[in-house]
Amino acid sequence: MIRNFVLVLISLLSVTVTANEPLFPQKPGMVSYTYRNEFAKDFAGTLDTIVGLGITDMEFSNLFGKSASEIRTMLDQRGMKCSSFGVSYAALRNNTHEVAQNAKKLGASFVRVAWVPNRQPFTLELAEQTTREFNEIGRRLRNEFGLTFCYHNHGYEFAKHGDGTLFDVLMAQTNPQDVFIELDILWVQFPGADPVKLIQQYGPRIKLMHLKDLKKGIVGDLSGKTATENDVALGDGQIDIPGVLAAAKKAGVEHYYLEDESPSIETQIPKSIAYLKSL
Template sequence: MITRRNFIINTSLAGAAVLALPSLAFSMNKKEIGLQLYTLREELPKNVKETLEKVAASGYTTVETYGFSIKDQFWGLSPIEVKKILDENKLKAVSGHYNLGSFLYDGNTAELIAAIEAAKILQSEFLTVPWVDEPFRKSIDDYKKIASRLNQAAKMCNDAGLKLAYHNHDFEFQKHNEVTGYEILLNETDKNLVYFELDLYWVVRSGNDPLKLFKANPGRFKMWHVKDMDKKNAALNTEIGSGSINFKPFFKEARQSGLVHFFVEQENNFAINSFKSVKTSCDFISKELI
């Protein structure tokens, strides 16, 4: 017979166990596995419906969009049309990569406003800035200007019920007078409005340690790109679990990171084809990491 006292004791012990094992706590609270749809950039524009059906069949429940523009929308489909296909496959576009036109450089908000509207239609949580063109990231002043623009965009997103995030590559970790561009972005942006999507592959490729970033900036990395590195050629990707990156230590510190969503991404070097690769990665994460 389970008495109220035993129930309380057992519940307390279970809670203590969860606190002692951050990875377990994460797996209990977040079972979603996401895919950055750029992985399927060859297939998606040809047949959005069929591609998203295969994404769902591979085990993914969330996606991150890419490629939106005022002119072409999403691969020739409106946000409303894309949302319908996502709903049919029980997929949620919790984030999207939006280039924002020239906003980061000259402050023109036309593309940003359109992106916010698209993200709202998709019922996304995050609007993510994926890239900064090379001519506009050459100095400390350049990065401070980008940070200022991110703060401005974040306020507009917040007013619309969205969160703004910034996705890194490796160039942000280059030093400018002993400070990296990434440090400037972290320090010069509003911690309550601007979040970061940490691409684990690019952090490792740049020679940095995601765990040190988590410790120095707790809670700021709400999203990750989980992308593995080929063992023979670091410039290439591979299926999660087949490469040289050990993701287990990162997932153990998911709580310190602030992780809410993560997305598998593989840009090249598919073992057989892209669909089989994303399924392989999803299966590995489900069995080994969460």
Template sequence: MKDLHTKIALQLYTVREHLKTPQGVEHSLKKIHDIGYQAVELAGITCLDDVSLRRLFDAYQLTCCSMHVSIAQVADGLDNTIERMNILGCSHIAVAWSGPEYRTVEGVRQLAQILDRAGKRLRESGLMLSYHNHKFEFEKIGEYVMLEHLLRLTDPQYLMLELDVCWAQLGGANPAAWIRKAQGRIWAAHYKDATIKNDAPVLAEVGEGNLDWPGIIQASEEANVAVYIVEQDTCERDSFDSIAISYRNLRALGAQ
């Protein structure tokens, strides 16, 4: 990401409804480029092989800064994952989800062992592994919340944290405080917002909800977070309009 003029990237899951055909992927990548994004995080494109996808990324001047993967893809399929990363020019992957079996003291210990082993191998190849959180990682398991257990049980050399600031807030945590707490272990952060409608949380474009963005961005800068990845799991307007709003708002808030 050092050669980019902005830290702001897009998680492609946000526009997934447009990524079901090769033509849809190309049209979407052009729109993403035209909005101003220079990097994307890959998730769930199955209609193109990685070589074809890399050609499209290059054609629209988009860096594949990261890729979401499953636990199985790092536990049992790491050779294939590394091959894919090399084809895509991607130096970072994030495990996107852990099942209920890992949400106990023993389970999180097993998860830590899996991630440490994979992270060591990736680091030896010049690549990087992170864990991406949702809300449940902020539920206490004994003395600590699950995410604290995971960071305590893993080697900082081998496992980073891709902190989703909105899920952290909805899980009862303070995103800026967590960025500072995990300083040195956050290469990328997921940026999305949330508001309340009919007494329930609703995901929103960055800057259109209730999160403290000046505080989050300041903490991210102080912690040397390299990439701010816009993601919005559900959009109330057209998803391309949503990602454009998030991009503009982040630039207006001072994100570079």
């Protein structure tokens, strides 16, 4: 009798602990693009601002006129790190060795591309061409440099195709060992897709994530473009952030970066950080 009571009590305590477990226990990282204007004016001071927010994980998509080694030194001095390095598609295809060396000097494990130029509107033919190029890039980064290639979606990939989208074509025709995704949840929501369902479908392929929210009432399209003012603080927009985080946690996403393209980052970034802590 007593033994059964103890077992029930342990079970109830376990449920309580699980229910109270934070949905987002780690600290988010930061995309340099959020502070692009600030970095261009005062690189070191901007790093101080970001680390002052409690953020130590960076994704750089620009070197802002500095060498990768210089940036690494400044990061080390502040107890920060760079886990992902974003570059243009042309740089990655034409200067793969230089990109890889810069990534390694920064300390990054991931190299990502966020836009494939001159392929909008996206078609099946362009999607299949892109998958062939992605496979080649990803294989080379992995085999020659020990780096992981990630593609950052930008909305235009969600054009309808058959029972799915051209994003599904990208996923189906790329090598799962060589090509991964940095999921930008705003650029899933904007063209009308569901970020939660997409994470559930492609979980193991999604290594990185851009956390951002889309202003309520905004109806998107396949352009991959929207006004920067449509970026709002997490929790203030139309994306199911708790649902996204729950699915991402189950999928094993490795790095989450705050990205806010708006002119209101001074107020919105602290608000987004507070929101994540509240979940």
